[in-house]
Amino acid sequence: MSSAPTGNVYDLIVIGSGPAGQRAAIYGAKLGKRVALIEMREVVGGACINTGTIPSKTMREAVLHLSGYNYRSIYGMNYRVKERITMADLAFRVQHVIKTEIDVTEAQLSRNNIDMFTGTASFVDATHLKVTNSRGDNVYESKNIIIATGTKPAASDKVPINGTTIINSDLVLDLKQLPKTMIIVGGGVIGVEYTCMFAALGVRCTLIERRPRLLEFADQEIVEALSYHLRDSRVTMRLNEEVESVVENEDGTVTALLESKKKVQGDALLYAVGRQGNVDELQLGNIGVDSDARGRIPVDKDYRTKCASVFAVGDVIGFPSLASVSMEQGRISAARAFGDESILSNPSFYPYGIWTIPEISFLGKTEEQLTEEDVPYEVGVAYYREIARGQIRGDTTGRLKLIFHRENKSILGVHIIGEGASELLHIGQAVMALGGNIDYFVETVFNYPTLAECYKVAAFNGLNRLRRGD
Numbered sequence: 001m002s003s004a005p006t007g008n009v010y011d012l013i014v015i016g017s018g019p020a021g022q023r024a025a026i027y028g029a030k031l032g033k034r035v036a037l038i039e040m041r042e043v044v045g046g047a048c049i050n051t052g053t054i055p056s057k058t059m060r061e062a063v064l065h066l067s068g069y070n071y072r073s074i075y076g077m078n079y080r081v082k083e084r085i086t087m088a089d090l091a092f093r094v095q096h097v098i099k100t101e102i103d104v105t106e107a108q109l110s111r112n113n114i115d116m117f118t119g120t121a122s123f124v125d126a127t128h129l130k131v132t133n134s135r136g137d138n139v140y141e142s143k144n145i146i147i148a149t150g151t152k153p154a155a156s157d158k159v160p161i162n163g164t165t166i167i168n169s170d171l172v173l174d175l176k177q178l179p180k181t182m183i184i185v186g187g188g189v190i191g192v193e194y195t196c197m198f199a200a201l202g203v204r205c206t207l208i209e210r211r212p213r214l215l216e217f218a219d220q221e222i223v224e225a226l227s228y229h230l231r232d233s234r235v236t237m238r239l240n241e242e243v244e245s246v247v248e249n250e251d252g253t254v255t256a257l258l259e260s261k262k263k264v265q266g267d268a269l270l271y272a273v274g275r276q277g278n279v280d281e282l283q284l285g286n287i288g289v290d291s292d293a294r295g296r297i298p299v300d301k302d303y304r305t306k307c308a309s310v311f312a313v314g315d316v317i318g319f320p321s322l323a324s325v326s327m328e329q330g331r332i333s334a335a336r337a338f339g340d341e342s343i344l345s346n347p348s349f350y351p352y353g354i355w356t357i358p359e360i361s362f363l364g365k366t367e368e369q370l371t372e373e374d375v376p377y378e379v380g381v382a383y384y385r386e387i388a389r390g391q392i393r394g395d396t397t398g399r400l401k402l403i404f405h406r407e408n409k410s411i412l413g414v415h416i417i418g419e420g421a422s423e424l425l426h427i428g429q430a431v432m433a434l435g436g437n438i439d440y441f442v443e444t445v446f447n448y449p450t451l452a453e454c455y456k457v458a459a460f461n462g463l464n465r466l467r468r469g470d
């Protein structure tokens, strides 16, 4: 065993400063422990602040604002806040928010007396880490180590990412100009979110997905509603098609070669076929821990790896790979490391927010899952077009769908597509988590005119169907 200098001994060391690592470190500090956080990048925040969640959600906001997209149903299809939107317009707002988020995060970490070290961490053994940076190596020691190293975009030898015409989700803002046509490979969350943004900017998009449907974990009816919007935005969807390779053409365009021998040409291509865990640098073999082919580390319910002193949280452990859930896993792992059982969090109530245009949000079961499980359910739906706030906001295509048990009327799922979906979902989440049933919505008065009214309308609709025995 290598020993660390006395000053380098901590109660807890966290590797990675994304949402999982930040929350683990702060929770440890709040328990009064001496905590160090190691980050290989020059800036804190991980994929969440620097390349993933925050940039993509800020870009979406800029797209919606500048394109006037949300108000076209009121002022006409030609309504724009700015003609000729450039990548620089989008990057301007994104860089501002990234900088602010980094500042806020650094302040939180330093306020909690967390020691920050820049460098790449690797395991020497179960309680010692080597941290390497341009100035050399240092060894740190702790009885508790939390891996929160996140993921990077999956790559292929046959897809030459060049940062200009062939990009992955880390490089979207490096595009010098908006392409006229764009190919998006992968109909998962990243591919679909960016397709919506580029389509709202007037880019002709072709979305290629090897499975028969997009977002396969979401409710089918909601995905069908989204597909309607994609087609309406002139997106061509090629489902059941796998991209085998991508080539750069002499005229500067790119061509995706499909397994079916078809070819799709475009000005630019976004490759979004999943993510790969950041485990290569960690030397997990030195602590007897394995990762799978996608770089995911197996853990138990407390996020402990096979090596008792080492936990793993966030995207590096796989599904659901969300910033929200990564934060919670970070807190729980730090708590468990010090025998604190006080945080109880039920994964069945974890929500999903997909920032498509319009956005989608859901929690609980889908109709397909309940049918598979032979659960007797009924559905109540409210359409935004029937809700005053929907008309006021100019979103007349949204809908909220409540799924509830036919016998005890407990809420089994809430699925929303439409502006405000991700915020609106939390009402259903609270009722579900607190064990309420659909009667709550019937008996409760909501502010008017708000989208919350959808819950009441959907509840009445569902109960009427139940009575009629539809």
Ligand SMILES: Cc1cc2nc3c(=O)[nH]c(=O)nc-3n(C[C@H](O)[C@H](O)[C@H](O)COP(=O)(O)OP(=O)(O)OC[C@H]3O[C@@H](n4cnc5c(N)ncnc54)[C@H](O)[C@@H]3O)c2cc1C
Pocket (backbone or CB within 6 Å): 015, 016, 017, 018, 019, 020, 021, 038, 039, 040, 041, 044, 045, 046, 047, 048, 049, 051, 052, 053, 054, 056, 057, 119, 120, 121, 122, 148, 149, 150, 151, 169, 190, 278, 281, 282, 313, 314, 315, 316, 321, 322, 323, 324, 325, 326, 353, 355
């Ligand atoms: C385009 C995109 C959009 C997204 N949108 C959303 C969204 O809307 N909502 C949502 O909830 N989630 C979203 N996500 C997912 C979200 O970003 C991740 O779930 C979250 O960032 C995972 O947090 P993490 O802490 O596990 O890892 P990360 O945020 O990836 O952070 C890991 C950190 O560890 C560092 N690191 C890696 N290896 C080492 C090492 N050996 N030594 C030192 N440091 C190391 C990395 O440099 C990085 O800073 C999105 C992701 C992407 C890519």
Ligand SMILES: NC(=O)c1ccc[n+]([C@@H]2O[C@H](COP(=O)([O-])OP(=O)(O)OC[C@H]3O[C@@H](n4cnc5c(N)ncnc54)[C@H](O)[C@@H]3O)[C@@H](O)[C@H]2O)c1
Pocket (backbone or CB within 6 Å): 185, 186, 187, 188, 189, 190, 191, 193, 208, 209, 210, 211, 215, 241, 242, 243, 244, 272, 273, 274, 275, 320, 321, 322, 352, 353, 354, 355
């Ligand atoms: N709003 C959010 O919460 C949000 C937003 C973005 C990303 N994320 C997280 O990031 C993670 C990664 O997202 P992602 O979209 O890259 O991965 P993903 O695994 O969700 O989707 C990748 C898609 O690409 C398809 N695919 C793979 N190879 C292909 C090929 N050769 N040709 C055609 N299609 C192919 C797959 O079938 C799959 O549907 C997700 O797990 C998600 O949790 C979350």
